[in-house]
Amino acid sequence: MNSEQLIKEAKAAREMAYVPYSKFQVGAALLTKDGKVYRGCNIENASYGMTNCAERTALFKAVSEGDKEFAAIAIVADTEGPVSPCGACRQVISELCPKDMKVILTNLNGDVKEWTVADLLPGAFSAEDLHE
Ligand SMILES: O=c1ccn([C@H]2C[C@H](O)[C@@H](CO)O2)c(=O)[nH]1
Numbered sequence: 001m002n003s004e005q006l007i008k009e010a011k012a013a014r015e016m017a018y019v020p021y022s023k024f025q026v027g028a029a030l031l032t033k034d035g036k037v038y039r040g041c042n043i044e045n046a047s048y049g050m051t052n053c054a055e056r057t058a059l060f061k062a063v064s065e066g067d068k069e070f071a072a073i074a075i076v077a078d079t080e081g082p083v084s085p086c087g088a089c090r091q092v093i094s095e096l097c098p099k100d101m102k103v104i105l106t107n108l109n110g111d112v113k114e115w116t117v118a119d120l121l122p123g124a125f126s127a128e129d130l131h132e
Pocket residue numbers: 019022024026041042043044051052053054055075083084085086089
């Protein structure tokens with residue numbers, strides 16, 4: 001699966017967003033090393049802080065199904081430039097994905113920016129910081 005196809009998956013995921021409060025739909029598509037795709041959308045709540053972002057939805061779906069070897073993630077929203085993942089998602093992506101994994105950020109206008117996990121959150125707090 002190439003970047004274009006993964007972006008298509010993320011756009012399809014975006015259609016499922018549950019966003020009665022922000023009306024801001026976000027979609028993500030996470031590719032596993034063996035070629036499976038997990039889609040994720042943002043899911044909001046009347047208690048706003050309970051909202052789950054699209055990226056984390058996709059990652060938590062995958063991990064909860066036993067998948068943990070990831071090759072790429074695409075994220076899309078209707079933003080001016082490529083969508084910028086929030087800090088919480090950057091931390092979670094950094095925990096669960098390889099540092100050199102491709103992160104494809106895009107929007108509905110077709111602006112695409114390819115990052116790596118390390119680019120997204122330089123100096124991330126990680127398991128190595130937990131010395132007991
Ligand atoms: O990368 C992002 C940025 C924001 N959101 C969601 C959270 C909330 O539902 C809405 C507005 O912040 O967008 C995501 O899902 N992913």
